[in-house]
Amino acid sequence: VAAGILRRQRARESSARTYARSFPIVPARAKGMTIEGTDGRRYLDCLSGAGTLALGHNHPVVLEAIQRTLESGAPLHVLDLATPEKDDFTDALFDTLPKGFADRARIHFCGPAGTDAVEAALKLTQTVTGRRGVLAFTGAYHGMTAGALAVTGNVAAKERIAGGAGGAADVTRLPYPFSYRCPFGVGGERGAELSAAYTERLLDDPAGGVVRPAAMIVEPVQGEGGAVPAPDSWLRAMRRITAERDIPLIVDEVQTGVGRTGAFWAVEHSGVTPDVMVMSKAIGGSLPLAVIVYDRDYDAWLPGAHTGTFRGNTLAMATGAATLRYVTRHGLAERAATVGARMTARLEGLRHELPAIGDVRGRGLLIGVELVDAEGPVDSCGAHPAAPDLAERVRAACLDRGLIIELGGRFNATARLLPPLTITDEQAEAVLDRFTDAIARVSA
Numbered sequence: 001v002a003a004g005i006l007r008r009q010r011a012r013e014s015s016a017r018t019y020a021r022s023f024p025i026v027p028a029r030a031k032g033m034t035i036e037g038t039d040g041r042r043y044l045d046c047l048s049g050a051g052t053l054a055l056g057h058n059h060p061v062v063l064e065a066i067q068r069t070l071e072s073g074a075p076l077h078v079l080d081l082a083t084p085e086k087d088d089f090t091d092a093l094f095d096t097l098p099k100g101f102a103d104r105a106r107i108h109f110c111g112p113a114g115t116d117a118v119e120a121a122l123k124l125t126q127t128v129t130g131r132r133g134v135l136a137f138t139g140a141y142h143g144m145t146a147g148a149l150a151v152t153g154n155v156a157a158k159e160r161i162a163g164g165a166g167g168a169a170d171v172t173r174l175p176y177p178f179s180y181r182c183p184f185g186v187g188g189e190r191g192a193e194l195s196a197a198y199t200e201r202l203l204d205d206p207a208g209g210v211v212r213p214a215a216m217i218v219e220p221v222q223g224e225g226g227a228v229p230a231p232d233s234w235l236r237a238m239r240r241i242t243a244e245r246d247i248p249l250i251v252d253e254v255q256t257g258v259g260r261t262g263a264f265w266a267v268e269h270s271g272v273t274p275d276v277m278v279m280s281k282a283i284g285g286s287l288p289l290a291v292i293v294y295d296r297d298y299d300a301w302l303p304g305a306h307t308g309t310f311r312g313n314t315l316a317m318a319t320g321a322a323t324l325r326y327v328t329r330h331g332l333a334e335r336a337a338t339v340g341a342r343m344t345a346r347l348e349g350l351r352h353e354l355p356a357i358g359d360v361r362g363r364g365l366l367i368g369v370e371l372v373d374a375e376g377p378v379d380s381c382g383a384h385p386a387a388p389d390l391a392e393r394v395r396a397a398c399l400d401r402g403l404i405i406e407l408g409g410r411f412n413a414t415a416r417l418l419p420p421l422t423i424t425d426e427q428a429e430a431v432l433d434r435f436t437d438a439i440a441r442v443s444a
């Protein structure tokens with residue numbers, strides 16, 4: 001069965017298939033952290049729908065929300081009309097918002113993907129300011145539609161498009177503070193200070209070439225960029241720099257939100273209040289949902305200025321509300337912080353034994369392990385050359401051992417571990433046993 005399905009989909013689907021290439025499996029059933037293929041093989045899923053499944057697969061509260069909504073006879077699609085489900089989702093979401101933001105918040109349902117919400121955030125700040133440009137960072141990932149792609153760092157995704165696909169927004173690229181592959185030749189807090197100082201001087205330089213932009217867009221922890229956390233002090237510096245220059249700050253929490261980094265929203269670690277927050281993935285509780293939440297002073301669109309057919313889906317609002325409440329009630333953000341710290345510490349402890357582990361980083365259960373060529377020369381920050389081929393073999397060896405992990409980062413050499421927040425201690429140990437065994441085997 002599986003072979004036939006894989007063959008037919010390979011023949012009929014777009015050449016851009018990505019995950020299907022990395023994971024030639026055909027899922028039949030899933031529960032919690034486990035996916036079972038049509039061949040009966042079981043896998044521990046450390047990809048979680050690219051960070052979407054905060055509660056893992058088919059959590060009882062998610063299934064119950066779907067069943068309850070279906071049995072109620074609620075219409076599944078009513079454009080953006082007022083519904084009890086939308087009301088309840090908005091209540092649940094506003095209850096989670098950072099202090100100082102909730103009481104002034106407005107929500108716009110976008111949809112259904114993260115990239116749609118990024119487009120909305122860019123367009124809203126352009127509408128409010130009457131400006132066009134955007135400040136974005138090296139290593140950033142914001143999506144694949146024109147505006148979101150323009151602010152994304154990944155060159156491979158756009159280099160074959162004439163004009164570099166940057167045409168939808170006029171982007172100024174700034175260096176993200178990345179300790180391991182440090183843009184200024186120095187890591188840690190000092191590297192972050194240099195990144196902030198560079199930003200400030202560039203914006204104030206009358207010959208710096210940057211016309212005052214419509215927004216700055218930033219991920220508090222870069223996800224696809226390789227699980228790179230920005231220091232809290234740096235994010236506070238970005239807030240100060242943008243506020244002083246009347247530039248709206250958009251924080252993209254598509255991947256970092258809903259407890260994953262150890263706080264419900266990753267901006268809470270730094271105490272920064274953004275002007276616009278971009279949310280998707282886990283807020284839909286397995287189903288597609290994307291929103292922007294912003295300060296009421298930004299509520300500048302006229303009716304019809306940003307419309308769309310699929311802006312909020314009844315079932316996704318029900319599963320989303322159930323998920324948001326479950327994460328809060330069960331303290332899953334705190335749990336992500338604890339388990340994440342334990343997993344990271346065990347990986348750190350293995351660096352001497354497994355020199356292919358160049359860097360272990362991340363926050364909470366957004367973990368990255370950069371695989372390197374330990375024989376290669378170190379750069380000024382002490383980093384060895386990235387080893388994408390080795391990383392690819394590690395990923396395949398993990399799959400052989402019943403573990404699904406994805407790669408990301410600058411050189412596609414960072415193994416990304418994004419387990420559900422409901423991961424048990426035993427599952428966390430099993431993930432690391434399989435993962436480190438795969439590294440040991442492949443790098444021997």
Ligand code: PMP
Pocket residue numbers: 050113114115116118141142143144219223224252253254255256280281
């Ligand atoms: N922003 C961030 C931070 C993301 O990680 C992603 C998806 N990985 C997106 C935006 C785009 O979301 P989507 O794939 O749903 O369009």
